[in-house]
Amino acid sequence: MSVLTIAMNTFRESIRNRVMINILLFAVGLILLSIVLGEWSLGEQIKVIKDFGLSAMSIFGLLIAIFIGIRLMVQELEQRTIYLIASKPIRRWEIVLGKYSGLALTLIVNVILMAVTLLVVNLIIEGRIDLGLLPAVFLIYIEILLIVAFALFFSSLMSPQLSALATLILYMLGHLTNFLYEYIRVFPDKGFHWLLKGIYYIVPNLEKLNLKMAVVDHVPQPPHVVAWATAYGLCYIVIVLILTAAVFNKKDLK
Amino acid sequence: MNETVQKYIIRILFVVLILTLCVIVYHTQTVLDQDREVQFVNRSPIFLPNAKILSALSMGHASSLADMFWIRSVLYFGRRVMDDENIYFLYELYDGDSEKIAAVADHHHHFHSHGENYTEHSHGHQDDVHHQLSTEYLQVLDSLRASAPQPPDTIPFLDHATVQRLFEFKSRGLMNDVFPLMDRLIRLNPYFQIPYLFSVYVMMETGEIDWAIRVLKRGFEYNRNNWKFPFYLGYIYWVYKGDIDTTYDYLLQAVNIPDCKPFVGELLIGFSGQMNRHNVTELYLRGLMDSAENDQVKDRISKLLSQIHSEDQELENRQDEP
Amino acid sequence: MAVPAVKIDHLTKIYSADLGKKPMCAVDDLNLEVEQGEVFAFLGPNGAGKTTTIKTMMRLLFPTRGFVEIFGIPNLSVKAMRSVGFLPEQPQIYGYLTGREFLDFTARLFRLDRSTRKKRIDDCLEQVGLIKRADGLIRGYSRGMMQRLGLAQALINDPELLVLDEPMSNLDPVGRKEFRDLILELKDKGKTLFFSSHILSDAEMIADRVGIVNQGRLVNTGKLRDLIEAQIRSIEITFIMTPDKTAKLGFEQANIVQQDEHMLVRLENDADVQRTIGDIMRLDGRIVSVVPQKRTLEDIFMTELGG
Numbered sequence: 001m002s003v004l005t006i007a008m009n010t011f012r013e014s015i016r017n018r019v020m021i022n023i024l025l026f027a028v029g030l031i032l033l034s035i036v037l038g039e040w041s042l043g044e045q046i047k048v049i050k051d052f053g054l055s056a057m058s059i060f061g062l063l064i065a066i067f068i069g070i071r072l073m074v075q076e077l078e079q080r081t082i083y084l085i086a087s088k089p090i091r092r093w094e095i096v097l098g099k100y101s102g103l104a105l106t107l108i109v110n111v112i113l114m115a116v117t118l119l120v121v122n123l124i125i126e127g128r129i130d131l132g133l134l135p136a137v138f139l140i141y142i143e144i145l146l147i148v149a150f151a152l153f154f155s156s157l158m159s160p161q162l163s164a165l166a167t168l169i170l171y172m173l174g175h176l177t178n179f180l181y182e183y184i185r186v187f188p189d190k191g192f193h194w195l196l197k198g199i200y201y202i203v204p205n206l207e208k209l210n211l212k213m214a215v216v217d218h219v220p221q222p223p224h225v226v227a228w229a230t231a232y233g234l235c236y237i238v239i240v241l242i243l244t245a246a247v248f249n250k251k252d253l254k
Numbered sequence: 255m256n257e258t259v260q261k262y263i264i265r266i267l268f269v270v271l272i273l274t275l276c277v278i279v280y281h282t283q284t285v286l287d288q289d290r291e292v293q294f295v296n297r298s299p300i301f302l303p304n305a306k307i308l309s310a311l312s313m314g315h316a317s318s319l320a321d322m323f324w325i326r327s328v329l330y331f332g333r334r335v336m337d338d339e340n341i342y343f344l345y346e347l348y349d350g351d352s353e354k355i356a357a358v359a360d361h362h363h364h365f366h367s368h369g370e371n372y373t374e375h376s377h378g379h380q381d382d383v384h385h386q387l388s389t390e391y392l393q394v395l396d397s398l399r400a401s402a403p404q405p406p407d408t409i410p411f412l413d414h415a416t417v418q419r420l421f422e423f424k425s426r427g428l429m430n431d432v433f434p435l436m437d438r439l440i441r442l443n444p445y446f447q448i449p450y451l452f453s454v455y456v457m458m459e460t461g462e463i464d465w466a467i468r469v470l471k472r473g474f475e476y477n478r479n480n481w482k483f484p485f486y487l488g489y490i491y492w493v494y495k496g497d498i499d500t501t502y503d504y505l506l507q508a509v510n511i512p513d514c515k516p517f518v519g520e521l522l523i524g525f526s527g528q529m530n531r532h533n534v535t536e537l538y539l540r541g542l543m544d545s546a547e548n549d550q551v552k553d554r555i556s557k558l559l560s561q562i563h564s565e566d567q568e569l570e571n572r573q574d575e576p
Numbered sequence: 577m578a579v580p581a582v583k584i585d586h587l588t589k590i591y592s593a594d595l596g597k598k599p600m601c602a603v604d605d606l607n608l609e610v611e612q613g614e615v616f617a618f619l620g621p622n623g624a625g626k627t628t629t630i631k632t633m634m635r636l637l638f639p640t641r642g643f644v645e646i647f648g649i650p651n652l653s654v655k656a657m658r659s660v661g662f663l664p665e666q667p668q669i670y671g672y673l674t675g676r677e678f679l680d681f682t683a684r685l686f687r688l689d690r691s692t693r694k695k696r697i698d699d700c701l702e703q704v705g706l707i708k709r710a711d712g713l714i715r716g717y718s719r720g721m722m723q724r725l726g727l728a729q730a731l732i733n734d735p736e737l738l739v740l741d742e743p744m745s746n747l748d749p750v751g752r753k754e755f756r757d758l759i760l761e762l763k764d765k766g767k768t769l770f771f772s773s774h775i776l777s778d779a780e781m782i783a784d785r786v787g788i789v790n791q792g793r794l795v796n797t798g799k800l801r802d803l804i805e806a807q808i809r810s811i812e813i814t815f816i817m818t819p820d821k822t823a824k825l826g827f828e829q830a831n832i833v834q835q836d837e838h839m840l841v842r843l844e845n846d847a848d849v850q851r852t853i854g855d856i857m858r859l860d861g862r863i864v865s866v867v868p869q870k871r872t873l874e875d876i877f878m879t880e881l882g883g
Contacts, residue, residue: 005684009670016672040325044448048321055318083664084729087634088685089657159260165267175313179306206314213317217445218479253636254591 002090003098010102014068015109023067024110027060031117035125046126047216053118054136054212057111061144064110066167069103069151074160082253093245096152100241103148111141132218135226136211142233143209147171149240156247173199174206204236305441312442320443327435327449440469444476454486463494481514489538517541579648581737581768582610582633587642589628589792602628604792605642610770610785612647612736615763617783618772625792626772627665630741633770634662646737658686661735665742667726671715675706675725678714679732686733700728703758719746727755738762740771744778756782810869811849814840817861825855838864 014020034052038045076082076099085095115137123129150170154163180200184193209229214221312319439449450473457466467490474483488504491497505522508514521538543555589603603625610616620626631637633644635651649656669678676697683693701707704724709717717725723746730738744752759769759782773779779786780800787797816837823829825841833840843849849866856863 001687002685005681009673009681012677013670013672037321037325044321044324047446048325051318051321055315058314079668080664081668081670083631083634083636084662084667084669084682084726085685086636087657087660087662087664088682089654089687090685091654158263162260162264162267169267169271172313176310179310210314212314213443213445216317217443217447219445250638252591252638253631 002088002094003101006085006090006095006098007101007105010072010099011105013072014103014106017068017071019071020064020068020106020110023060023063024113027056027110027114028117030056030060031114031121035121038125046122049121049125050118050130050133050216051212053114053121054133054140054216057114057118057137058140058143058212060114061107061111061140062147062171064107065103065144065148065151066164068106069148070155070160070163070167072099072103073152073155074163077253078160080253086253092249092251096156096241096245096248100149100152100244103152104145107144107148108141111137111144133215136215139209139211139226139229139233142230143206146204146206146209146233146237146240149237149244153240153244153247156244156251170203171206173203175210177203177205178207204233209233305438308438309442316442317446320439320446320449323435323439323442324446324449327439327452436469440472444472447473447477447480447482450477451482451486458490458494463490466490479511481508481511481518484508484511485514485518515541517544578612580609580645581612581614581647582608582616582770583645583648584608584629584633585643585645587629587632587644588640589625589632589637590640602792603632603639606789606792606794608787608794608797610768612768613763613766615759615769615782615784616771617779617786618770618789619776619779619786620772620774620789620795622774624789626774626789627741628792629789630739630770630772631664633739634660634664658733659736661730661733661738663723663726663730663738663740663743666719666746667722669714669717669722669725669729671713673714674712675701675710675714675717675728678725679710679729682729683732688733696732696734700731703731704728705754720748720751723747723751727758735767737768737770740769742773743771744773744775752778810842810844812840812842812865812867812869813849813852813856814838814864814867815856815861816864817856817859821859821861824859825852842869 031049031053034049034056035045037052038048076085082095086092115134118133119129122133147167147170151163151167154166157163158166177200180196184196184200209232211221211226211229213219308319309316436449436453439446440453450469453469454466457463457469467487470483470487470490474480474487477483484504484507488501488508491504492501502522505518509519509522517538517540520541539555539559543552543559584606587603587606588601591600591602606625606629618626618629628637632639633646633651635657644651646656646660651657673681679697679700680693683696688696697710698707701710704727706721706724706728709721714722714725723743727740727743730740744755747755756778759771762769763782771783783800785797785799788795817839819834822832822839827841831841841852843852853863853866
C-alpha cells in the first residue's frame with residue numbers, strides 16, 4: 001500500500017519532469033529520422049529502421065534510467081524531501097521498492113511509446129507490423145530495469161555524478177563481459193584470470209538481454225531464450241534491490 | 255559517505271579507467287597487428303578498428319553500427335560502383351526497389367548504345383556470359399574514364415603515383431576502400447546479407463574470385479535461408495572455375511530453400527540433363543530475364559540472348575559447312 | 577502513571593569517522609522524558625545537537641547507543657510513527673506537486689481512507705491558513721508557505737505527539753502569532769508538543785517545560801517557573817541630572833552608566849532604592865524609570881552555557 005503510494009508519486013514526478021519528456025521526444029525523433037537514414041541504405045530501409053529504432057529504445061532507455069533514476073533518489077536525499085517520507089509509518093525498504101516500482105512504471109510507459117512509434121513507422125514503410133520485434137523490445141525493457149536497479153543502488157551509496165559514472169561503466173562492462181569470457185577462454189592463464197572471472201560473474205551480462213540483431217535479421221534462437229533471459233534479468237534485479245534496501249535500511253539521512 | 259571518500263573513489267575510478275584504456279589500447283594494437291590474415295586487404299586508406307573491437311565498442315548495438323557502415327559504404331562507394339554498370343548489382347537492386355533503379359538506369363542509358371557490339375567472342379569458352387558482361391563493363395569504364403577529370407601534373411605532398419591512383423576511375427581502385435568496410439560489416443552483423451552480396455558483385459567484377467567464394471561461404475554459413483548464397487556460389491563455380499559438380503551441389507541446396515526463384519530449378523535441370531553449356535547459359539539468362547521486373551534490364555538480357563543465339567546459328571552454320 | 581509521550585534513554589549519536597576527519601559526537605548520553613499533554617521546548621544554540629536528537633527520534637538517524645520510545649513503543653517500529661506528526665527544520669517539499677496533492681500523498685502514507693483524507697486535508701489547510709494556495713504548485717511557494725504546508729502535513733494524521741524542529745524560524749511576526757495560537761489550541765486538545773528552538777522568547781511564551789542542550793548534553797531541564805526565579809534580582813533606575821550633582825549621590829563612578837543626559841544605576845536591594853530615589857528628588861533630578869530586573873531564560877541560558 002505504502003509502496004504503491006510512493007510508486008504512484010514517483011511516476012507522477014517523472015512524467016512531470018522536463019528532462020524525461022525531452023529524452024523521450026528525442027528518442028521518438030530519432031526513430032523517425034531512421035526513415036531518412038534507411039532511404040540512404042539502398043533497399044535496406046526496413047532493416048535500418050528496425051535496427052535504429054531498437055537501438056534508440058535501448059540507448060534512450062539507458063539515458064532515462066541514469067538521469068531520472070539517479071536524480072530521483074539523489075534529489076530526495078539532497079533536498080531533504082526524504083525527511084517527510086521516512087518519518088512516516090513506512091519501512092525503508094518500502095521507500096526503495098516504491099521508488100523502483102514508480103520508475104519501472106515510468107519506463108514501461110516510455111518503452112511502450114517508443115515501441116508504438118517504431119511499429120507505426122514500420123507499418124508505414126513496410127506495410128505491415130513486425131510483431132517479431134516485441135521479444136527484443138521486452139528484453140530491452142528488462143535491461144533498462146536492471147540498469148535502473150543499479151542506478152538506484154549506486155545513488156544510495158554515492159554522489160549523483162559518481163553514481164552516473166558507475167552506472168555507465170556497469171552498462172559498458174555488461175556489454176563487454178562476453179569478450180571477457182572469450183578472452184579467458186582463448187588466452188592462457190596469465191595469473192589474473194580469477195579477477196576477470198570474478199568480474200564476469202559479478203557484472204550482469206547484458207548481451208544475454210540483447211535480441212536486437214536476432215529479431216531484425218531473423219536469426220534462429222534456442223528455445224525459451226526470452227524466458228531464460230527474463231529470469232536471468234529479474235533475478236539480478238531482485239538481488240540488486242535487496243542490496244539497495246539493505247544499504248538504505250541502515251543509512252543515516254543526514 | 256563524505257566528500258573525501260568520494261574524491262578518493264573518483265581518483266581510484268579514474269586510475270582504473272585509464273589503466274583499462276591502456277590495456278584496451280595495447281590489446282587493440284596487438285590484435286590489429288596479428289589479425290591481418292583474416293582481412294580482405296592488408297593496406298587500407300581508411301582507418302578502421304578490428305571488427306571484434308568495433309563490436310565491443312558498440313555496446314550491444316553492433317547491428318545498428320553495421321547499418322551505419324553500410325549507409326556510409328553506400329554513400330561513399332556504392333554510387334560509384336553502381337555507376338560502373340554492374341549488371342549483377344542492378345539485378346539485385348531491381349528485385350528490391352524499381353523506382354530508384356530507374357533513376358540509375360536512366361543515367362546508364364547514355365552508355366547503353368555503345369555496349370552492343372561484342373567482339374572478342376570465343377565460342378564454347380566457359381565464361382562467355384561473364385566475358386560479354388565484362389566487355390560491356392570495360393567499355394563503360396572507358397567512357398567514364400574519358401569523361402573523368404584529368405589529374406594535375408603535381409600536387410604538393412603527394413607523389414605522382416598517388417595522384418594517378420586518386421584520379422583513376424575504375425572499380426579496382428575503389429576496392430581498397432570498400433573491402434575494409436565490408437569486412438567490418440559482415441563481422442559486426444553476420445546476419446546482414448546485402449554486404450556479402452555487394453562485396454561479391456564487386457569481387458566478381460575485379461576478378462577476386464577466391465575471395466568472393468570465401469565471402470559467400472561465410473554468408474551462407476550464417477544465412478541458411480537465403481537461396482542467393484548457394485546460387486551465387488554455384489554460379490561462380492560454374493562460370494569462373496568450371497567445376498560443374500560443385501555447381502550442381504550448390505544449386506541443389508539453393509532450390510531446397512523456400513523463396514528460391516524457379517529459374518534456379520530450371521538451371522539445375524539443365525545441368526542434370528547434361529545439356530551443353532550454351533543452353534545452360536541461355537536458361538540462366540532466361541531465368542534472370544523472367545524474374546527481373548524492369549523493362550530495361552529485360553531488354554538488355556534479351557539482347558544478350560539474341561546475340562548468343564545468332565552466334566550459335568553462326569557456329570552451327572560453320573559446323574555444317576565442312 | 578501514564579507512559580511518557582517521549583522517552584529518550586542514554587541517547588548517544590556519534591557521526592562515524594570519515595577519512596581525514598575525527599568522529600563527531602553530536603549527542604552525548606542524553607536522557608529525557610516528555611509527559612503526555614505537555615508542551616516541551618528543546619532549547620540550545622545552533623549546533624548543540626537539537627536537530628540530531630529530533631532526527632534520531634524520527635528514525636532518520638540511527639543512534640550509536642541508547643534508544644527512544646514514543647508512547648512506550650520503540651521508535652524504530654512503524655507503529656510508533658502512526659501517532660506522530662513531524663515538521664523538519666526548513667522543510668523541503670516536492671515542487672512538482674500542489675499543496676493539496678502533497679497532503680493527499682502524506683495522508684495515503686498514513687493509510688487514511690478516501691473520505692478521511694479529504695476531510696483532514698481541508699481541515700489542515702484551514703488550520704495553517706493555506707487553503708487559498710492549496711492548488712498551486714509547491715515550486716511557487718514562499719518559505720513561509722512551505723513552513724505552513726510542512727505543519728499541515730505534520731497534522732494530517734491528527735497526531736497525539738507533534739515534533740517540530742525550529743518551527744518558527746521561517747515565519748513572519750503574524751505567522752508566529754498564529755503559530756503560537758495553534759500550539760495552544762492543540763495543547764487544549766490534550767496533544768503533546770515537542771519543539772526545538774534557538775529563539776528563547778518562543779519558548780518563554782508557550783512552553784510548559786524546557787530542556788537546555790549544549791554540545792550534545794542536556795544541561796538543564798525543568799518547569800519554566802522553577803527555572804525563572806520569581807524574585808527580583810535588581811532594580812534599574814534611570815534619571816536625568818547633571819554629572820556634578822550625580823557625584824553627590826555617593827556611587828562609585830564605575831556603577832553609573834551615562835547615556836547623553838540620562839543616568840542609569842543598578843541597585844541590589846530595596847533599601848538602597850528607596851534612599852537613592854529620595855536623594856535624586858532632593859537634588860532636583862528627574863526620575864525617568866524604575867525597572868525591576870527579573871532572571872530570564874536568556875540569563876539561564878547564558879549562565880548554564882557560559883558558566
